[in-house]
Amino acid sequence: PVSLCGSWDMVSNVNFEGYMIALGISLYTRKIALKIKHRKVIEQVGDRYVVKTLSTFRNYTFSFRVNEEFQEFTKGLDDRNCKSLVAWEGNKLVCIQKGEKKNRGWAHWIEDDKLHLELHCEDQVCKQVFKRV
Numbered sequence: 851p852v853s854l855c856g857s858w859d860m861v862s863n864v865n866f867e868g869y870m871i872a873l874g875i876s877l878y879t880r881k882i883a884l885k886i887k888h889r890k891v892i893e894q895v896g897d898r899y900v901v902k903t904l905s906t907f908r909n910y911t912f913s914f915r916v917n918e919e920f921q922e923f924t925k926g927l928d929d930r931n932c933k934s935l936v937a938w939e940g941n942k943l944v945c946i947q948k949g950e951k952k953n954r955g956w957a958h959w960i961e962d963d964k965l966h967l968e969l970h971c972e973d974q975v976c977k978q979v980f981k982r983v
């Protein structure tokens with residue numbers, strides 16, 4: 851598939867609020883998080899991916915190997931521990947985040963030169979689109 855690597859700037863963000871509420875993120879953090887644009891920086895170092903979500907408010911970075919379960923602590927988001935697993939499903943890079951929250955995970959793919967990210971938790975789905983910087 852097309853490489854996800856590079857720097858990407860947010861162009862749209864649908865139902866981020868619903869997703870954050872499902873995660874139990876505080877009103878204070880939600881108010882700020884809703885107003886800011888995120889930049890996604892995806893790097894590949896050997897067989898390891900590093901994904902950075904950068905903003906003027908807070909950053910969140912994690913890294914993983916595809917098909918290898920890892921311990922994820924969602925520091926600065928909802929501060930939970932997950933057992934996460936990322937795998938390719940066709941052209942989508944799909945993550946399942948097992949933990950306290952049901953049906954939690956995300957998927958990344960490229961469509962029309964844009965980076966798409968769908969985040970889900972419980973019954974909420976957030977859809978984000980990014981363009982190359």
Ligand code: RET
Pocket residue numbers: 870875879883888901903905907908909910926927956958967969
């Ligand atoms: C920000 C700002 C502080 C509050 C919240 C944030 C959410 C970040 C999220 C990042 C997800 C990244 C994923 C990347 C996959 O490749 C923007 C750090 C809640 C939800 C899943």
